[in-house]
Amino acid sequence: MQFTRRKLTGLVAGAALSASCVVPFAHAADDTIKIGVLHSLSGTMAISETTLKDVMLMLIDEQNKKGGILGKQLEAVVVDPASDWPLFAEKARELITGNDVDVVFGCWTSVSRKSVLPVFEELNSILFYPVQYEGEESQRNVFYTGAAPNQQAIPAVDYLMEEEEVERWVLAGTDYVYPRTTNKILEAYLKSKGVAEEDIMINYTPFGHSDWQTIVSDIKTFGSAGKKTAVVSTINGDANVPFYKELGNQGIKASDIPVVAFSVGEEELAGLDTAPLVGHLAAWNYFQSVENDVNAEFIETWKARMGDERVTNDPMEAHYIGFNMWVKAVEAAGTTDADAVIDALPGIETPNLTGGTSTMLPNHHITKPVLIGEIQADGQFEVVSETDDLVPGDAWSDYLPESAPLKSDWVDLKCGNFNTETNACLGGAS
Template sequence: MKRRPFLKTTLAASALILSGLFPFSAHAADTIKVGILHSLSGTMAISETSLKDMALMTIDEINAKGGVLGKQLEPVVVDPASNWPLFAEKGRQLLTQDKVAVTFGCWTSVSRKSVLPVYEELNGLLFYPVQYEGEELSPNVFYTGAAPNQQAIPAVEYLMSEDGGSAKRFFLLGTDYVYPRTTNKILRAFLHSKGVADKDIEEVYTPFGHSDYQTIVANIKKFSAGGKTAVISTVNGDSNVPFYKELANQGIEATDVPVVAFSVGEEELRGIDTKPLVGQLAAWNYFESVENPVNQEFVQKWKAYAKAKNLPGADKAVTNDPMEATYVGINMWAQAVEKAGTTDVDKVRDAMAGQTFAAPSGYTLTMDKTNHHLHKPVMIGEIQDNGQFDVVWQTDGPIRAQPWSPYIEGNDKKPDYAVKSN
């Protein structure tokens, strides 16, 4: 047997693999790479770190059941560090260097809008798990959080109702970026349609990372002297902690001025003494406290995972709405890949239409057949002294998202199916 030519061939093949010129390696062929694009540092880490951890738990769970298409999922975690241009850079890295089949990520709309052109250019697939302002419908994104008609509008309707306190004046407080501004544009038009005048609507914005709410809370007190007032908060990230602390400092209670938050859940309340906040509200599509067998198992799994992985604050681990949306999104994507028989983005996109999943919210959620949004229930919860929420109002079942709000002029002419934004 002539060993030298065989040796040469083997060495040449090895060199090709090591140099990256060989079309695939065994490792790449044996796994499906999944991108996780969440801020693990900076102002949004308070909200996004748990979404990264939930994604990892869900991937572990799927892998333990045999993976997807007989392959294990391999998470690729990056940290865009609450830096919006860095989201686009990290997203491009995930698609072009790491070759991920799908990405789960973003919290703020400014981060999603930073990533969007990259994913449309390279035909990547992003699952976005957070409530947002709508006014977008990309073929490269599946939106597993709420559109305004699945959170903001029902919350304000509740505040105006007798059960919600019959509010007549509205203080709209938000972080200064696209989600709060667009949501408040929609809410202002909605309030006008209900006969609320501009003099009874106040709109205030603060930068990301803002920490001094003394003047703003004093202004809320002053504004509330003019009639029954509610605050609608679209404050995001770690600014929620000083805002709620200042409400307590100035003695504002839910019975005086109810605050309904769209970006505060169980995770954000972990760092706050919630006793002075009892009765304040949040609007979501899921709360940890909802009672059903699916949620009981979901919460138990998360607490066990947090403990096993020694996550920070594992002894007080909580679930929240965007964590549930992350869990649902990853499972739906896995189902769609199995249905398509491939991770090819175009085929998975088609297979996502009409996917269903029995969610921890207690409802079977459906991915809409055309508009890339989940049909979701709406829930309003009151903060309890243990940092959990008591659900005080909810829809009878899941409702279909309206990405293009009827309260923005011209939206009636927008298509109810995905179209590239560029």
């Protein structure tokens, strides 16, 4: 890792739509291309997902100003799965079969993504998934533009070990597949680095958890053993608000027990008093504070549309990358047909907002830089660590014995879970 500092630039998401809502222009004519937007606009995940709906509408409008695609205008179809994981599958099916969309951009939690996987496979449609996730998956119909564990979780732990000299670890997460699998990988990784089992504390809480007093007290006690302690947080959604408030209430400062979060970005901080959180960290692949011309143009367009108070964040950049890759793939294929676009996407390159160029890989993940940001009083992040090069997303973890031999390659191997030891595709729900 190359450690740098960058100057900072200087919400809550818009009003939720109802579960059956479609944007006013969703009833598209036959000569338009429909794009599904599948994000929670109500419920516990609305704090994070509503802004992703907003950025998709912006990207679609901006593309239409350029003339659309293949001579056709784009139409957004927005539905609200309302933080209800089974409802994601129902809404995905509605978008594909009822609204005849050509592609869907959506989901945040891994449980929502896994809920829709069978639908996209059955109906042979395309999903762009924009959020960091636990890996251990590669599906032909899904393109993962958020970070895999080797593009976020592992580099964050490395930073804390090398720069903060952390020896004790609290792995705190929301109780669902992403935190549990990520923490399984991190526990194996920490032990491979010589961390003793008694120096790892793991805790899970439900979605929307609000009473953090006892848990934060336990973290404080765990951190009082004379070894530098850090919290690696996979807490998701609006539970982050009371969690960080309780850290402040109990006087836990970043200099004492730093927290590095994987699901807290600029949007989530917009609803918090950030003064007690200064110095805590987040690991992402993009921050609004990154300075370059492409990001400056993106921020300007966003704020002109949404208002100066609205911030940008990492999953928004993932949608920016994914949308532009899909546009290029459709133009290259000359059609929105799913099979043709799926085949065209690997190898597609497009600028990211961090100043580089991201590439879609044969495993349907992308190359991304890894950044560690430090929370500032204004709710922005100062970048304190950045990888020298873009990191290729790895679908399968090297630190889990059952995953280490697996390889995903939808170009040559036509398989999401090819076992390199047995030279066989495991098939099934990869």
